[in-house]
Amino acid sequence: GNSVTQMEGPVTLSEEAFLTINCTYTATGYPSLFWYVQYPGEGLQLLLKATKADDKGSNKGFEATYRKETTSFHLEKGSVQVSDSAVYFCALSVLGGATNKLIFGTGTLLAVQP
Amino acid sequence: AAGVIQSPRHLIKEKRETATLKCYPIPRHDTVYWYQQGPGQDPQFLISFYEKMQSDKGSIPDRFSAQQFSDYHSELNMSSLELGDSALYFCASSQYLSSYEQYFGPGTRLTVT
Numbered sequence: 001g002n003s004v005t006q007m008e009g010p011v012t013l014s015e016e017a018f019l020t021i022n023c024t025y026t027a028t029g030y031p032s033l034f035w036y037v038q039y040p041g042e043g044l045q046l047l048l049k050a051t052k053a054d055d056k057g058s059n060k061g062f063e064a065t066y067r068k069e070t071t072s073f074h075l076e077k078g079s080v081q082v083s084d085s086a087v088y089f090c091a092l093s094v095l096g097g098a099t100n101k102l103i104f105g106t107g108t109l110l111a112v113q114p
Numbered sequence: 115a116a117g118v119i120q121s122p123r124h125l126i127k128e129k130r131e132t133a134t135l136k137c138y139p140i141p142r143h144d145t146v147y148w149y150q151q152g153p154g155q156d157p158q159f160l161i162s163f164y165e166k167m168q169s170d171k172g173s174i175p176d177r178f179s180a181q182q183f184s185d186y187h188s189e190l191n192m193s194s195l196e197l198g199d200s201a202l203y204f205c206a207s208s209q210y211l212s213s214y215e216q217y218f219g220p221g222t223r224l225t226v227t
Contacts, residue, residue, distance in 0.1 A: 044157065098164045105156060
């Protein structure tokens with residue numbers, strides 16, 4: 001079946017530290033991969049995406065590379081800020097009927113301390 | 115830019131009551147998805163619609179039903195509410211041809227007491 005596994009949190013970092021949140025997936029076919037971010041009390045925001053192998057998604061200093069050989073899509077940021085504190089969800093998109101539903105990982109809470 | 119609109123934002127119901135959640139997609143988006151996020155959980159896909167037809171169905175209880183209307187807005191109807199239905203319900207929309215990229219609304223927080 002299709003599933004997403006991401007590292008458990010919470011992840012606590014000091015400001016300007018390097019961030020890695022691991023994400024691996026299992027899927028039939030060729031899924032698209034996403035990172036969504038959820039700030040406290042808010043909805044889900046698309047952070048970045050990659051639609052095929054070796055694609056690198058990037059946004060707001062965050063990056064993730066679609067690695068087909070390792071079935072991974074790890075999220076990285078070189079220098080985190082307090083404002084990056086949020087829950088991060090890795091997700092894949094699979095075709096169901098005429099539309100693509102998202103399958104999410106369990107989420108990783110990131111807490112950045114000043 | 116216009117975003118997905120959900121109403122109401124908060125809803126409190128008692129057990130066995132019914133609830134209706136509404137979703138207005140981004141203009142020119144023809145596909146709508148519903149997700150349920152329990153406390154501390156990841157969002158779970160419930161159901162999707164394209165061009166007013168149900169496209170895919172996930173873990174949606176039989177007590178729930180949904181539809182998409184001619185103006186593309188969608189409604190999720192929930193009956194015989196249970197305490198376990200308390201969750202954040204998200205609607206997302208996309209354009210069919212790029213349906214892998216979904217834009218989420220702010221969610222409706224349903225509390226069942």
